[in-house]
Amino acid sequence: xxxxxxxxxxxxxxxxxxxLGLLVGVLLGGGGVGLGWLLSSSGDAEGAQADATAxxxxxxxxxxxxxxxxxxxxxxxxxxxxxxxAAAEADGAYEPVNEAxxxxxxxxxxxxxxxxxxxxxxxxxxxxxxxxx
Numbered sequence: 001x002x003x004x005x006x007x008x009x010x011x012x013x014x015x016x017x018x019x020l021g022l023l024v025g026v027l028l029g030g031g032g033v034g035l036g037w038l039l040s041s042s043g044d045a046e047g048a049q050a051d052a053t054a055x056x057x058x059x060x061x062x063x064x065x066x067x068x069x070x071x072x073x074x075x076x077x078x079x080x081x082x083x084x085x086a087a088a089e090a091d092g093a094y095e096p097v098n099e100a101x102x103x104x105x106x107x108x109x110x111x112x113x114x115x116x117x118x119x120x121x122x123x124x125x126x127x128x129x130x131x132x133x
Contacts (some may be wrong), residue, residue: 048091049133055083055101056130059123065114076109082107099128 058080061109065073081101090100108114 048087048094050093051083051087052097054132055080055087055097056133058083059101059126059130060129065108065119067108067112067114073114074105077101077105077108094133097126097129097133100126 047102058076062073062076062080065077068075081098081104084098084101087094100122102127104119107119109123111118113119
């Protein structure tokens with residue numbers, strides 16, 4: 001007669017506790033980052049002011065655009081236009097700055113010209129709008 005011998009239990013997986021710990025860590029870390037971001041961020045009006053100020057600072061740092069040398073000036077003006085767009089989206093009071101900077105960037109992109117009187121007029125309008133910020 002043959003005796004039945006029980007099989008040893010299957011080895012337990014060590015992955016489950018490891019994956020659970022990893023998941024909890026990621027969730028807690030993400031929650032901490034999100035909470036810190038929420039507490040440190042300013043309101044929409046303050047954020048709009050900061051965006052408009054940053055846009056106008058970029059305009060001030062770009063006295064001229066030399067498309068033949070490099071595109072640094074155009075990139076700065078494009079970034080300024082994007083920031084002004086964000087400011088205007090959050091607070092309509094910044095729409096004049098947004099429009100003026102959008103006009104400058106559109107002028108350069110359409111004509112690939114940053115030397116003409118039209119460009120200088122667009123930049124003057126952008127600087128005037130920035131003076132109101």
